[in-house]
Amino acid sequence: MFKESVLKEIEEIKNKYPDRKAALLPALYIAQREFGWLSNDALIGVSRALNLPEAMVRGTASFYSMFRYTPPGRNIIQICTNVSCMILGAERIVDFIRKRYEIDENGMSKDGRYSLVIMECIGACDMAPAMLVNEDLHGNLTEEKIVEILDKYK
């Protein structure tokens, strides 16, 4: 299920905590990195790697909004619409992205290139409106800037 190297990585993380269960969130992140999302196989893999009941793994995972249960687009746009971003026009930017990149009701662009996720505050209010694309932070967004930025993510 998981590659040998991944199992080793999880094993090393386990050693950083007095109890293996604490490695659950890190292991879920690793599973999501490996599979792109938390598929059934990924969740079962985590359960086996940590020797924790599957129900416990699913229970914990379901509480946190950053885990995904469907395959995402090739690039993930996480955009903030909380108050600081909202008052500087985040909602207009979201509408623009939805239209221009033909984002469907599941948050995926038609060509599978982007997933759009509406976020609560991403802690970048000093550069509102702001978004993460994959692991990169981009701020002071305008429609022109969005096009320029997203063009780079193939």
Add this chain to the structure above:
Amino acid sequence: MERVLLKNIERPDSHEIEVYMQNGGYKNMEKALQMRPEEILDEVKKSGLRGRGGAGFPTGMKWSFAIADPKKPKYLICNADEGEPGTFKDRYILQKNPHLLIEGMVISAYTLGAEYGYIYLRGEYPYVKKTLSQAIDQAYKRNYLGDNIMGRGVKFHLTIHQGAGAYICGEETALIESLEGEKGQPRSKPPFPVNVGAWGLPTIVNNVETLANIPYIVEIGGEAYSKIGTSESPGPKLYCVSGCVKRPGVYELPMGTTLREIIYEHAGGIRNDRKLKAVIPGGISTPVLTSEMIDCKMDFVSMPKAGSMLGSGAIIVMDETVCMVRVIYRAMKFFEHESCGKCVPCREGTEWLRKILERIENGMGRNEDIETLQDVADIMSGRTFCPLGDGAAGTVLAMLRHFREEFDAHIKEKGCPYS
């Protein structure tokens, strides 16, 4: 005032250990490791440092509770969950001055007798994790972390634990649950984490900014530190300013600086020279203030007197074009989303408040809605398991208190007058 927490951050390489050390970095740790832990605790107590996460609890007192508990081992957790909307101050320390935090954590751990520490970093900061991991690796290589720090027989290991998008995990007992691999739902207190924390052992949870103050307290001594800021809320403070200002950003100023000075002198005043309407002073869960109230000081004592809270020092500035109903509706959507579901008043209350606010904003408000909002918020107040629901109720009540006419206008005009 000389900057302590944001020292050198304009340098693009300020996060590198060499740069940090060229500017006196890790010297305070060296000094601290030659002191006895009780001496350091004494200085922290004398400094009057209060927790920078929002609650403002005296750090020295929190530490002494954990020290007094005979159970071992003890854990030190840095709360870097920074999820309060409007807050981004810890990001500056973590990204631009990570060694200050590490130095502060080593000194704290030595004082507390903790050998293992965790930095609970919010999931929304993946790029910060890279910088922070690199800084931790650098500290291990220099023997500033490890089994025998600086050859003085002090052991401290530090691990980053990444959160996954749950605001409630900023609450210390929810954070501990999350660290342990559970859903992040708060525990009942007492017992407090200082006695029964992570894995049932004494655990000290301190905010990033709190821990980043420790090296400076060691450097200048608790008494000198206590003279910065106000006598009841001493020290430097990071204020985050966002919204309708010309220069949004983080400003390090003495605790007790007035909102007016922060907004107009440091953040450059209101964008497009519009009129100021309202300020949320301490992050989205703190009660709103009107433009007439900005002469109050931003500290743990003055803000409650003005009817709000210092919170995380996250100042959201709104000008005359911003609709207050829309702001509180958006805020309530956030609280509803982040309510952990454990207690009824919060789980149900935030949902109902959001529903009512949504229909008012969308022009479908009813005349009795304002009274219902008031009722629901009153019922929630003081009856939720943790401060999330209480804060949510308080923000609605403050909006109704100060901007009632905007709610009335929405209902009367069957729509948002600002859209």
